[in-house]
Amino acid sequence: MDVQLFIPCFIDQLYPSVAFNMVKVLKKAGCNVKYNANQTCCGQPAFNAGFFEEAKSVCKKFLEDFKSDDYIVAPSASCTGFVRNYYGKLFENSSLVHDVKAIGERIYEFSDFMVNVLKVEDIGASFEGTATYHDSCAGLRECKIKEEPRKLLAHVKGLQLIEMEDTTTCCGFGGTFAVKFNPISVAMADQKIGHALDTKAEYLISTDMSCLMHIGGCASKKGAPIKSLHLADVLASGWEE
Incomplete structure (x- = not known):
């Protein structure tokens, strides 16, 4: 199974070992892991601070960076939850509404993906x-x-x-x-x-x-x-x- 990684900003900058460990586990579970180095932020910080137009610009880039049909896995429920629950509000009645719906169905927090998609609970740790x-x-x-x-x-x-x-x-x-x-x-x-x-x-x-x-x-x-x-x-x- 092909899997796209989404690595949140603070993990990329402060806790990269978490990302590497997630990759290690996903590979052992049989995933072909891919990483788009052009990815940046999901847009949540700007959105939460009330800068909605600035957030939309970042979110549009996210949609472009992850427009394949692969599952997207992130070591963060916060970022995953933002994409799933708030992109729809940002892009309501826009031409991107179908892209937003599709990406919301493909993005998973790490444990959710392991248990509910891969059906793996014991990785041998x-x-x-x-x-x-x-x-x-x-x-x-x-x-x-x-x-x-x-x-x-x-x-x-x-x-x-x-x-x-x-x-x-x-x-x-x-x-x-x-x-x-x-x-x-x-x-x-x-x-x-x-x-x-x-x-x-x-x-x-x-x-x-x-x-x-x-x-x-x-x-x-x-x-x-x-x-x-x-x-x-x-x-x-x-x-x-």
């Missing part, structure tokens, strides 16, 4: 440790993902997953929300970190590096003994290509 899982807002509410990452983690040898209290509550990042409303954002992260620490887990795992960046930064500043890991990092552990 092993990872020693205890972990708790954070449901990102975009994963739950925009991509309807909850059981998919848990099914994948349940097959990781050596990993014990412990559910934390209020796992579905927002971590406080929300993109520009963390900048505009910093005290509220940090308080929400502190609550999330507290629930994670209550489980005595060593690691906090999620599908969204944006959430993990925020939680991990706040945890580091507090000196909290918990490490953030993307799902792809866990699934790529314990085996060689």
